[in-house]
Amino acid sequence: MRYLLAVTALAAIASTAATAAGPQLTPAQRDATHAMFEHIINTPTVIGRHKVPEMAQFVADQFKAGGFPAEDVHVIPYHTGSATTGDDDTAAVIVRWRAPGNPKAKPILLMGHMDVVEAKREDSTTDPFVMTERDGYYYGRGTIDMKDGITAITQSMINLRAAGFKPKRDIVVLFTGDEETNGIGARKGATEWLDMLGHPEFGLNADGGGGGFNPDGSPAGFLMQTAEKTFAGYTFTVRNRGGHSSKPRKDNAIYSLAHALERLEAYRFTPKLNETTRAYFTARQKTEKGPLGDAMRRWLANPNDGEAADIIEASESEVGLTRTRCVPTRLFGGHADNALPQLATAMINCRIFPGEDPNDVKAELEKVAADPTVVVTRNDDYVASLGSPLRADVTGAYTRAVQALHPGVPISPEMSTGASDARPFRVAGIPVYGVNGAWVQVPTDFRAHGKDERIPIQSLYDNVVHWQLMLKDLTGK
Amino acid sequence: MRRIAALMLALSSTVALAATDPRMVPTQLPAAWQAKTRELFKQAIEIPSVHHRGMTPKVAELLADQFRKAGIPDSDIHIMPYEALPGDQTAALIVRWRSPHATKKPMLILGHMDVVEAKREDWKYDPFVFREEGGYFLGRGSSDMKNGDVATTMAAVKLISQGFKPNRDIIFFYSGDEETRGVGATLGSTKWRNLTDAEFGLNADGGGASYDRNFKPLGFGISMAEKTFQTYFFTTRNRGGHSSRPRPDNAIYDLADALEKLRTHRFQPMQNEITRGYYEERARQEGNSPLGQSIRAWLANPKDGAAADAIEANPLEVGLTRTRCVATMLKGGHADNALPQMAQATVNCRIFPGVQPKDVQAELQSVVGPNVEITPDPEYIGVPTPASPPRPDVINAVKAASLRFHGPDMHVFPVMSTGASDGSFFRAQGIPVYDVDGSWGISPDDERAHGLDERTPVRSMYDDVLHWEMIMKALAG
Numbered sequence: 001m002r003y004l005l006a007v008t009a010l011a012a013i014a015s016t017a018a019t020a021a022g023p024q025l026t027p028a029q030r031d032a033t034h035a036m037f038e039h040i041i042n043t044p045t046v047i048g049r050h051k052v053p054e055m056a057q058f059v060a061d062q063f064k065a066g067g068f069p070a071e072d073v074h075v076i077p078y079h080t081g082s083a084t085t086g087d088d089d090t091a092a093v094i095v096r097w098r099a100p101g102n103p104k105a106k107p108i109l110l111m112g113h114m115d116v117v118e119a120k121r122e123d124s125t126t127d128p129f130v131m132t133e134r135d136g137y138y139y140g141r142g143t144i145d146m147k148d149g150i151t152a153i154t155q156s157m158i159n160l161r162a163a164g165f166k167p168k169r170d171i172v173v174l175f176t177g178d179e180e181t182n183g184i185g186a187r188k189g190a191t192e193w194l195d196m197l198g199h200p201e202f203g204l205n206a207d208g209g210g211g212g213f214n215p216d217g218s219p220a221g222f223l224m225q226t227a228e229k230t231f232a233g234y235t236f237t238v239r240n241r242g243g244h245s246s247k248p249r250k251d252n253a254i255y256s257l258a259h260a261l262e263r264l265e266a267y268r269f270t271p272k273l274n275e276t277t278r279a280y281f282t283a284r285q286k287t288e289k290g291p292l293g294d295a296m297r298r299w300l301a302n303p304n305d306g307e308a309a310d311i312i313e314a315s316e317s318e319v320g321l322t323r324t325r326c327v328p329t330r331l332f333g334g335h336a337d338n339a340l341p342q343l344a345t346a347m348i349n350c351r352i353f354p355g356e357d358p359n360d361v362k363a364e365l366e367k368v369a370a371d372p373t374v375v376v377t378r379n380d381d382y383v384a385s386l387g388s389p390l391r392a393d394v395t396g397a398y399t400r401a402v403q404a405l406h407p408g409v410p411i412s413p414e415m416s417t418g419a420s421d422a423r424p425f426r427v428a429g430i431p432v433y434g435v436n437g438a439w440v441q442v443p444t445d446f447r448a449h450g451k452d453e454r455i456p457i458q459s460l461y462d463n464v465v466h467w468q469l470m471l472k473d474l475t476g477k
Numbered sequence: 478m479r480r481i482a483a484l485m486l487a488l489s490s491t492v493a494l495a496a497t498d499p500r501m502v503p504t505q506l507p508a509a510w511q512a513k514t515r516e517l518f519k520q521a522i523e524i525p526s527v528h529h530r531g532m533t534p535k536v537a538e539l540l541a542d543q544f545r546k547a548g549i550p551d552s553d554i555h556i557m558p559y560e561a562l563p564g565d566q567t568a569a570l571i572v573r574w575r576s577p578h579a580t581k582k583p584m585l586i587l588g589h590m591d592v593v594e595a596k597r598e599d600w601k602y603d604p605f606v607f608r609e610e611g612g613y614f615l616g617r618g619s620s621d622m623k624n625g626d627v628a629t630t631m632a633a634v635k636l637i638s639q640g641f642k643p644n645r646d647i648i649f650f651y652s653g654d655e656e657t658r659g660v661g662a663t664l665g666s667t668k669w670r671n672l673t674d675a676e677f678g679l680n681a682d683g684g685g686a687s688y689d690r691n692f693k694p695l696g697f698g699i700s701m702a703e704k705t706f707q708t709y710f711f712t713t714r715n716r717g718g719h720s721s722r723p724r725p726d727n728a729i730y731d732l733a734d735a736l737e738k739l740r741t742h743r744f745q746p747m748q749n750e751i752t753r754g755y756y757e758e759r760a761r762q763e764g765n766s767p768l769g770q771s772i773r774a775w776l777a778n779p780k781d782g783a784a785a786d787a788i789e790a791n792p793l794e795v796g797l798t799r800t801r802c803v804a805t806m807l808k809g810g811h812a813d814n815a816l817p818q819m820a821q822a823t824v825n826c827r828i829f830p831g832v833q834p835k836d837v838q839a840e841l842q843s844v845v846g847p848n849v850e851i852t853p854d855p856e857y858i859g860v861p862t863p864a865s866p867p868r869p870d871v872i873n874a875v876k877a878a879s880l881r882f883h884g885p886d887m888h889v890f891p892v893m894s895t896g897a898s899d900g901s902f903f904r905a906q907g908i909p910v911y912d913v914d915g916s917w918g919i920s921p922d923d924e925r926a927h928g929l930d931e932r933t934p935v936r937s938m939y940d941d942v943l944h945w946e947m948i949m950k951a952l953a954g
Contacts, residue, residue, distance in 0.1 A: 246704070246801075246827045249792070252740070252803065254804040254807055254822065258734075258740070259737065262733050265727070316724070325721075327720055327727065328727075328729040329729075329812065329815060329816065330810030330811075330812075331732075331809035331820055332807060332808060333806055334805045334806030334823060336805065336806075340805065341805055341806065344807055347813050351720070379813075417721035
């Protein structure tokens with residue numbers, strides 16, 4: 001689940017062209033990157049197609065061919081499934097690049113996921129599972145979510161090893177196979193596979209971060225994901241004794257539910273700021289003139305200025321960043337067209353501000369519904385997601401890598417409104433930072449989960465360099 | 478679709494004399510005929526003629542056997558197989574009891590052999606095992622309407638055995654999908670019309686007398702009109718998106734808003750010859766109660782909307798003063814974490830006789846506004862049916878039978894049914910239909926059609942044979 005850039009314009013610092021020449025790959029490294037990327041894009045790792053294990057084996061083989069010892073490269077098959085997604089046999093890849101001697105620091109975890117969201121041939125201009133090159137882009141499902149990151153992590157480690165680099169702490173890789181659906185791989189990673197991962201100190205997730213450039217070539221900015229909202233599902237259930245539809249009554253499960261949904265539509269949770277969003281809005285307001293920028297400045301000056309927060313939340317670019325949000329996503333009700341409904345339900349999808357307890361949100365939803373016949377229940381047992389503290393070493397390494405490739409580009413932390421594999425690690429006390437280095441043109445390239453997903457050709461190669469720079473920075477000293 | 482007693486009045490009070498429990502009064506049906514009736518009823522109940530179980534043709538064979546054994550030639554007994562719901566193989570039974578010297582056009586007697594689903598785990602006893610207990614026969618179909626099938630068949634068998642010669646052909650038409658699609662009645666009133674054409678029809682799937690819990694007679698309603706059944710789908714559409722970024726435009730909220738408007742909308746009150754007759758009787762019963770006063774005011778001035786609203790708001794009278802529509806089913810959305818691209822409510826309407834469904838659709842559209850798409854259910858297009866003109870011969874025959882079984886305090890009066898039955902298809906094709914079954918029960922305790930532990934008083938079953946015997950002799954003798 002990729003969120004490249006919530007922002008549309010982070011900076012006015014003019015005109016570092018997206019194609020500016022920073023450090024570059026050698027022609028041989030480019031060819032190897034291209035070949036790996038094309039192979040995995042052409043492997044349709046959609047749930048139900050049973051292709052993740054094949055891709056996992058291919059990626060593992062790349063590491064082994066790059067000189068990583070077989071005993072440190074593992075393909076771990078596992079099962080994923082749920083009532084809504086169906087079942088599949090999938091797999092994870094775990095690679096451990098051991099530091100020589102007795103490293104003092106705990107390992108660093110590099111994360112990504114190999115599965116992709118479904119893409120239908122008839123919905124796409126060209127076959128989404130045949131990588132196509134045109135207009136300066138690589139097209140295909142997974143090009144930015146996130147086989148670019150899988151390729152960059154794998155190829156950067158192979159390149160560094162070939163160049164004789166020796167990390168001073170272990171680098172462990174976890175590529176999961178069901179991030180887009182059930183997240184079972186990440187949950188296992190944060191629990192039963194944690195020994196194999198060497199109990200890392202923190203994680204770097206390629207499924208977050210990244211940068212954007214405006215159509216005129218000016219930078220929109222790069223973001224480092226340091227927090228994400230808690231994904232939690234709730235159900236509104238209304239039961240009724242029902243009856244014959246020829247004799248309608250005032251009490252009606254569907255009408256009670258509709259009324260509760262109307263109340264939910266009008267309700268707004270209390271606005272909140274945390275370290276990440278404060279840093280984000282501080283950077284954001286610098287370039288935002290006009291009423292939106294004014295509202296950001298007012299809110300930063302006075303976090304109790306709810307009206308200012310409401311203006312920010314109402315902006316399409318900032319929605320979800322100022323507070324918990326809940327929205328109905330599915331409806332079910334009734335059992336026959338000629339019977340009064342005995343049951344009506346709505347699925348309510350919430351994205352909860354980091355640190356808030358999903359049980360408290362349940363209590364708040366009960367107050368919103370304000371009707372004892374509307375029963376609110378939780379659909380999952382997710383616990384509160386936590387923000388990851390801003391670390392000087394990670395922030396520094398990310399900033400230096402971005403600046404080496406794109407001098408002068410503004411950088412800010414961000415809170416993601418989506419859920420990713422990072423959550424179970426954050427909950428287990430392992431901070432995770434979304435620090436990918438790919439960039440796109442905004443907003444036309446925001447096509448994750450959408451039609452004709454694509455990545456600028458240069459961005460793919462820059463990302464390999466970006467990961468090399470970060471890994472050297474974080475493990476070379 | 479059986480509606481015993483449109484009235485469920487808990488009549489104001491005046492329990493005059495200590496009334497007799499009608500269940501304790503011995504039936505006049507001779508013991509030998511009781512035994513035959515009971516045996517046929519048992520066999521019919523124990524065939525689970527629920528849709529898709531393929532058992533309805535067995536009921537047709539069972540009834541056909543009775544006619545055959547009584548002496549009706551095979552050439553006048555037709556079992557007509559057909560498909561109702563997709564994949565539901567069912568059958569209708571058409572039997573013609575010929576008059577040796579007909580002086581009048583044929584008379585049609587209607588019933589249906591299918592029953593509504595009943596689950597073993599929901600019932601106290603197996604719904605498809607016939608039981609006699611506490612003065613009742615129990616089992617699915619015991620009141621809707623294998624009692625009517627058995628009574629009409631057994632009355633004919635008894636009359637034949639007595640040498641009765643009708644002066645008009647009596648045609649028995651039993652359909653196999655009244656509870657689902659009404660395909661049998663559609664075919665019976667059109668394609669099979671050469672077998673069913675008649676001057677008028679008597680439907681055993683309605684009518685009947687009832688008593689309150691103090692055994693006070695509530696009345697014998699003859700249904701002569703019925704509302705048109707039409708289901709509509711309310712659909713809202715949206716471009717959807719990711720649920721982490723809710724927008725003001727939302728298909729579920731749009732639908733909830735439409736349902737709130739539907740909930741408060743009321744159609745124009747209306748009267749016809751049948752409902753006026755019904756309300757004249759009700760005014761007499763209600764006396765000077767507030768409901769009685771409203772009824773008298775409305776009868777005096779049909780434009781008195783406030784009086785009509787007061788009547789409609791009474792649980793006993795719901796649906797009798799106008800068209801009613803109610804939401805019965807809901808669906809919407811496609812994933813828990815996606816904004817809905819579609820939401821849909823099923824809205825079931827019971828349209829006042831004479832009102833065109835397309836005008837109801839237009840009115841609903843103006844209520845909910847242009848953003849909601851309204852379409853009629855293509856599976857069942859309701860055909861408006863005229864009220865059947867009150868026939869003195871039919872009414873007098875019913876009055877005579879009611880007097881015999883229930884005494885002079887049981888008033889016979891016309892009613893409009895709010896449900897749809899097989900009768901509507903014949904009315905729509907020009908054959909007036911009157912619901913005149915002679916079953917009776919205690920209101921509301923015995924109103925269990927479609928519900929749990931369905932039952933009919935033992936004496937009611939036996940009386941019904943005598944009732945139909947009287948009706949046939951009166952109208953065809």
